Amino acid sequence: MDRTEIPLIHEIPAAGRRGVLPPSAPPEDRNTAVEALPDHLRRETPPPLPEVSELEAVRHFTRLSQRNYCIDGQFYPLGSCTMKYNPRLNEKIAAMPAFTQLHPRQEEADVQGVLRVCHDMQEVLKPLLGLDEATAAPAAGAQGEFVGMSIIKAWHEDHGTGRDEVLVPDAAHGTNPASAVLAGFKVREVKSGPDGRMDLESLRANLGGKTAGIMLTNPNTCGLFEKDIVEVARLVHEAGGLLYYDGANLNAIAGRARPGDMGFDVVHVNLHKTFSTPHGGGGPGSGPVAVSARLAPYLPTPHVVRGSDGSYRLSTPEKSIGRMLAFHGNTGVVLRAMAYALSQGGEGLRAVADHSALNANYILARLPEVFERPFGSRCMHEAVVTVRGARKEKDIRAFDVAKRLLDLGFHSPTVYFPLLVPECFLIEPTETESKDTLDRFIAAMEQIAREIESQPEVLASAPNELPTGRLDEAAAAKELNVCCRF
Numbered sequence: 269m270d271r272t273e274i275p276l277i278h279e280i281p282a283a284g285r286r287g288v289l290p291p292s293a294p295p296e297d298r299n300t301a302v303e304a305l306p307d308h309l310r311r312e313t314p315p316p317l318p319e320v321s322e323l324e325a326v327r328h329f330t331r332l333s334q335r336n337y338c339i340d341g342q343f344y345p346l347g348s349c350t351m352k353y354n355p356r357l358n359e360k361i362a363a364m365p366a367f368t369q370l371h372p373r374q375e376e377a378d379v380q381g382v383l384r385v386c387h388d389m390q391e392v393l394k395p396l397l398g399l400d401e402a403t404a405a406p407a408a409g410a411q412g413e414f415v416g417m418s419i420i421k422a423w424h425e426d427h428g429t430g431r432d433e434v435l436v437p438d439a440a441h442g443t444n445p446a447s448a449v450l451a452g453f454k455v456r457e458v459k460s461g462p463d464g465r466m467d468l469e470s471l472r473a474n475l476g477g478k479t480a481g482i483m484l485t486n487p488n489t490c491g492l493f494e495k496d497i498v499e500v501a502r503l504v505h506e507a508g509g510l511l512y513y514d515g516a517n518l519n520a521i522a523g524r525a526r527p528g529d530m531g532f533d534v535v536h537v538n539l540h541k542t543f544s545t546p547h548g549g550g551g552p553g554s555g556p557v558a559v560s561a562r563l564a565p566y567l568p569t570p571h572v573v574r575g576s577d578g579s580y581r582l583s584t585p586e587k588s589i590g591r592m593l594a595f596h597g598n599t600g601v602v603l604r605a606m607a608y609a610l611s612q613g614g615e616g617l618r619a620v621a622d623h624s625a626l627n628a629n630y631i632l633a634r635l636p637e638v639f640e641r642p643f644g645s646r647c648m649h650e651a652v653v654t655v656r657g658a659r660k661e662k663d664i665r666a667f668d669v670a671k672r673l674l675d676l677g678f679h680s681p682t683v684y685f686p687l688l689v690p691e692c693f694l695i696e697p698t699e700t701e702s703k704d705t706l707d708r709f710i711a712a713m714e715q716i717a718r719e720i721e722s723q724p725e726v727l728a729s730a731p732n733e734l735p736t737g738r739l740d741e742a743a744a745a746k747e748l749n750v751c752c753r754f
């Protein structure tokens with residue numbers, strides 16, 4: 269809409285201002301709607317809105333915004349989420365009017381630039397993952413899983429294998445079994461061994477004539493590399509199944525190891541994790557999917573391809589599983605990820621993986637003893653520790669420690685995941701944190717360790733120093749009350 273078409277506030281009849289119709293509706297419609305409103309539904313007095321100056325309003329909202337915990341302000345060691353810094357350069361590029369003013373229904377010839385960005389993203393991912401074809405369209409990691417599992421399903425149907433079971437390790441992210449079921453599979457659980465890695469005996473016991481595939485994260489959600497991955501791939505392929513790689517942990521190995529070389533047939537990547545685009549609160553993500561050559565004909569439509577004349581167009585692969593979302597994906601996220609990939613380069617991405625593993629190992633090595641290490645003293649880019657000993661001896665739970673960390677100025681790591689370690693934390697510092705920040709986090713954990721020893725009541729009541737105290741989590745979700753102690 270042209271700006272001049274928006275009526276000024278004093279031109280809108282009072283009823284319109286009270287939200288009967290959006291202020292942008294034409295005056296005729298507004299009047300008719302207002303007249304149609306029964307008397308008993310009309311306000312008799314204006315709503316009780318506070319009368320404050322602009323300055324007071326600005327200060328109020330600025331104060332609220334500063335209460336918002338975010339990666340630009342503080343450390344966010346949320347395991348499995350890769351909460352790294354989001355460089356401003358990415359934001360600038362995604363905000364360029366040449367991209368933001370596009371409409372998804374524009375002709376291909378008019379949107380060659382953004383199609384090229386989607387295509388380039390696909391071209392960056394193929395060699396990085398060691399696979400043959402890719403689509404940048406899926407709008408989240410979980411949607412990438414659904415796309416990938418639907419491709420595996422279509423492949424089995426096409427080949428008349430009659431296979432309908434997918435194996436998922438007990439350590440997997442909850443979206444994995446959910447995506448497999450949504451794609452029409454039955455799920456069988458593979459157990460982890462005491463070392464936090466997949467138990468090959470359990471794998472063998474679950475493989476059979478019904479096996480359509482397996483979904484794996486590597487490094488897995490315990491922050492450990494599946495050392496037997498080549499053997500796992502051989503066993504699954506031999507049994508007639510395909511391998512799906514959940515790429516949420518790609519940050520640990522990007523540029524160092526490739527899922528395609530490990531034997532995976534389908535991979536999703538969370539651009540909003542590994543490729544430094546903002547996420548959290550369910551905000552827009554992007555979960556590109558890469559596949560081996562035999563699965564390329566099943567990719568979803570529209571698929572961005574480059575013609576022999578160098579132009580980009582939207583195509584439908586020969587045996588496509590169909591359309592998975594309204595348009596071409598979250599191109600704003602793809603733009604940010606592409607800016608990140610280009611500014612890092614291959615060497616930069618490899619350094620990202622190295623430093624993310626170094627930072628996680630530094631924390632793991634320095635945490636006090638009460639944070640037990642169930643899987644030894646080495647990890648990849650994230651580390652599991654548990655307070656199960658403190659639970660037994662002092663009735664201190666991971667939940668209490670998480671709440672106390674808030675008092676000390678830190679967002680808690682992921683708690684109670686992976687499910688196979690009781691009272692656990694999954695700590696992922698990422699490569700973008702300085703040693704100074706890691707040291708401050710370790711100091712906070714040391715303080716908590718001392719408190720567990722001598723002042724456990726401080727933990728039981730935490731958080732003690734924040735605007736909101738400890739909530740009844742079930743009631744808070746059901747009876748939302750957004751007012752808190754200011």
Ligand SMILES: *Cc1c(COP(=O)(O)O)cnc(C)c1O
Binds near residue numbers: 349
């Ligand atoms: C984040 C995550 C997912 C899901 O990705 P979304 O983009 O949040 O849908 C899947 N698996 C693992 C291991 C994850 O950490």
